[in-house]
Amino acid sequence: xxxxxxxxxxxxxxxxxxxxxxxxxKPRNYKVIPQPQLHSHGLNTLCGDEYFLFLNTSPxxxxxxxxxxxxxxxxxxxxxxxxxxxxxxxxxxxxxxLKDSFLDFMLKDGITASKEKIGxxxxxxxxxxxxxxxxxxxxxxxxxxxxLNNIHERKE
Amino acid sequence: xxxxxxxxxxxxxxxxxxxxxxAESMNRHPLVYLDNAATSQKPKSVINRMHDFYSKQYATVxxxxxxxxxxxxxxxxxxxxxxxxxxxxxxxxxxxxxRGTTEAINLAAFGYVRKFLKAGDEIIISEMExxxxxxxxxxxxxEKGFKLKVVPVSDDGELLMDAYQKLLTxxxxxxxxxxxxxxxxxxxxxxxxxxxxxxxxAKVFIDGAQGAVHLKVDVxxxxxxxxxxxxxxxxxxxxxxVLYAKRELLEAMDPYQGGGEMIELVTFExxxxxxxxxxxEAGTPAIVETIGLxxxxxxxxxLGFDRIEAYEQSLLKYATxxxxxxxxxxxxxxxxxxxxxxxxxxxxxxxxDIGTILDQEGIAIRTGHxxxxxIMRRFGLPATARASFAFYNTKEEIDKLVAGIEKVKEVFx
Ligand SMILES: Cc1ncc(COP(=O)(O)O)c(C=O)c1O
Numbered sequence: 213x214x215x216x217x218x219x220x221x222x223x224x225x226x227x228x229x230x231x232x233x234x235x236x237x238k239p240r241n242y243k244v245i246p247q248p249q250l251h252s253h254g255l256n257t258l259c260g261d262e263y264f265l266f267l268n269t270s271p272x273x274x275x276x277x278x279x280x281x282x283x284x285x286x287x288x289x290x291x292x293x294x295x296x297x298x299x300x301x302x303x304x305x306x307x308x309x310l311k312d313s314f315l316d317f318m319l320k321d322g323i324t325a326s327k328e329k330i331g332x333x334x335x336x337x338x339x340x341x342x343x344x345x346x347x348x349x350x351x352x353x354x355x356x357x358x359x360l361n362n363i364h365e366r367k368e
Numbered sequence: 369x370x371x372x373x374x375x376x377x378x379x380x381x382x383x384x385x386x387x388x389x390x391a392e393s394m395n396r397h398p399l400v401y402l403d404n405a406a407t408s409q410k411p412k413s414v415i416n417r418m419h420d421f422y423s424k425q426y427a428t429v430x431x432x433x434x435x436x437x438x439x440x441x442x443x444x445x446x447x448x449x450x451x452x453x454x455x456x457x458x459x460x461x462x463x464x465x466x467r468g469t470t471e472a473i474n475l476a477a478f479g480y481v482r483k484f485l486k487a488g489d490e491i492i493i494s495e496m497e498x499x500x501x502x503x504x505x506x507x508x509x510x511e512k513g514f515k516l517k518v519v520p521v522s523d524d525g526e527l528l529m530d531a532y533q534k535l536l537t538x539x540x541x542x543x544x545x546x547x548x549x550x551x552x553x554x555x556x557x558x559x560x561x562x563x564x565x566x567x568x569x570a571k572v573f574i575d576g577a578q579g580a581v582h583l584k585v586d587v588x589x590x591x592x593x594x595x596x597x598x599x600x601x602x603x604x605x606x607x608x609x610v611l612y613a614k615r616e617l618l619e620a621m622d623p624y625q626g627g628g629e630m631i632e633l634v635t636f637e638x639x640x641x642x643x644x645x646x647x648x649e650a651g652t653p654a655i656v657e658t659i660g661l662x663x664x665x666x667x668x669x670x671l672g673f674d675r676i677e678a679y680e681q682s683l684l685k686y687a688t689x690x691x692x693x694x695x696x697x698x699x700x701x702x703x704x705x706x707x708x709x710x711x712x713x714x715x716x717x718x719x720x721d722i723g724t725i726l727d728q729e730g731i732a733i734r735t736g737h738x739x740x741x742x743i744m745r746r747f748g749l750p751a752t753a754r755a756s757f758a759f760y761n762t763k764e765e766i767d768k769l770v771a772g773i774e775k776v777k778e779v780f781x
C-alpha cells in the first residue's frame with residue numbers, strides 16, 4: 213500500500229513539532245469574547261473537531277482582540293492558537309492575504325509565492341505529508357474566513 | 369462437523385493465511401488491522417468465488433431463459449438458503465437481500481412502520497444505537513407524529529432494563545435495539561428485550577450489524593420480528609446484506625421500492641406485487657456480491673461460533689488487561705457481556721492524534737464518534753479511539769497496539 217506519489221513520505225516529527233505540541237498544550241488566546249463584532253463556528257463533521265472564533269476590530273480595520281474555544285486534535289488546536297497570535301494587530305486586508313496564502317500553501321502543490329508570504333506558518337508543511345490531516349490545519353482559517361464574511365456556521 | 373473438530377481451538381496462523389491483506393504492510397510495518405467493527409477483511413474463498421463467478425458464470429437473475437442466467441439465479445438462491453440456515457429462519461422467503469444493515473432498517477421503516485403505526489404511537493430505541501438505527505425512525509416520526517423514546521445506558525455501558533420496562537406501554541409499537549454496540553462492545557439481552565416487547569404488544573427490530581459477526585444468531589429462539597446484518601462486516605462483500613423478517617409481516621408490508629423484479633402484473637392502472645422476498649427486491653440485484661456472501665458465511669460456520677467466541681473473548685480479556693495497565697488510558701464501555709472491542713481515551717490526547725501515530729506503526733484503528741454521537745455525548749466525549757478484533761487477530765498484535773499507545777504518550781509527553 214503506498215501513498216499517492218506526489219506526497220512525501222510521512223514523518224511524525226514533521227507533524228508533531230515542538231511548537232505545535234506547545235500550542236496544543238497551552239493554546240494562546242483561548243477565551244470567549246462576549247458580544248464580539250465578528251464570530252463564527254467551525255465544525256469538521258468527519259472528525260468532530262469544532263471551534264468558536266471571536267474577533268473585535270478597530271474603526272481603522274485592525275484586529276484588536278481575538279479569541280477561540282473548542283475541541284479537536286493537536287493539529288487543529290495548535291493551528292487555531294498560532295493563527296490568533298498572527299492575526300492580532302493586523303489589518304483585515306493583511307489578515308485576508310495571510311489566510312489566502314496559507315490556504316493556497318496547504319491545499320495546492322508547488323506554491324512558492326505563497327510560501328514567502330506565510331512566514332512562521334511554513335511549519336505546517338509537515339502536515340501535508342498526512343493528507344487526511346490537512347483539514348485539521350485549515351479548519352480555523354476557514355472559520356476565520358467565515359467570521360470575516362459574517363457567516364456564523366460552517367460544516368466541513 | 370464432528371464434536372471433535374468443534375472443540376479444537378482455532379489455528380490462527382492458518383486462518384491468517386486465508387486473508388491475503390493481513391500479509392500486507394502499512395507505513396513500512398506489517399499491517400495490524402484492528403478496525404474490524406467498521407468492516408472486516410475477506411478470505412480468499414470470497415475473493416476467488418467472486419472472481420470465478422465473473423470469469424465463468426455471470427449473468428442476470430430471474431429473467432433469462434438461457435442456462436447461464438438460470439444458473440446465476442440458482443446460485444443466488446443457494447446463498448439465500450445459506451442465510452436462512454445462518455439465522456435459522458423458517459423459510460427462505462423470510463430472507464430479503466439488501467445493501468446492508470442501513471438499507472434493512474430503512475426498508476422496515478418504510479414498509480412496516482410507515483404503514484402500520486399511527487400518530488401518537490411509540491418507537492423505543494436505545495442510547496447506544498448507531499446512527500443507522502436512529503435516523504430512519506426519527507425521520508418517519510417527525511413526518512408521521514410517532515414518538516421516539518430512548519432507553520438509557522449505565523456508566524458501564526449496559527442498557528438499563530428497568531428503565532426499558534418502564535418505557536414500554538400499550539402505545540409502544542416497535543422496539544429497535546442493537547444486538548452489539550459498535551461503540552462500546554456491549555452485548556444486549558435481545559431475547560429478554562424481545563420477550564418484554566412482545567408482552568407489551570410491540571414488534572422488535574434487532575440491528576445485527578455487529579451481533580451476527582460474533583455470536584450465533586437464531587432468530588426463532590430470539591423471537592424477534594426483524595433482524596438485519598451487513599455482508600461486509602462478516603468477511604463478505606460490501607453492497608450486500610440481509611433483512612430477516614417474519615413471513616406474515618412481509619406479506620402485510622408495503623414494498624420498499626418499485627421497479628422490475630418485484631411485480632406480478634403491471635398495467636398503467638394498477639400493479640400487483642410479487643411474493644416475498646422478491647416483493648422487496650426491485651431492480652437487478654448485487655448478483656456477484658450475493659454470490660460472495662455465501663463463502664463468507666461458510667467460513668464462519670465452519671470455524672463455528674463457539675470457537676470464534678472463545679477465541680475472541682480471550683483476545684478481549686488480554687487486551688483489557690494490558691490496556692488497563694497503561695497509565696492515563698480509560699476504557700469506555702465495561703459491560704459484563706461484551707464483544708471483542710475496546711473503546712478508549714488516553715489522557716487529554718485527541719483520538720485522531722492517537723490514530724495518526726498508530727498508523728505510522730502500521731496499526732489501523734478507528735477514531736471518532738463511530739456513527740453513534742448520542743452515546744458519545746452520554747459519556748461526555750466528542751470521540752474515542754477504538755480497537756476492534758476479529759478471529760484473525762493475535763495477542764502479538766495487541767502487544768503492538770500497547771507499544772504504539774506508549775509511543776503516543778511519548779510524543780505528547
Ligand atoms: C451497530 C451498527 N448498526 C448499523 C451499521 C450500519 O451498517 P452498514 O453501514 O453496513 O449499513 C453499523 C456499521 O457501521 C453498525 O456497527
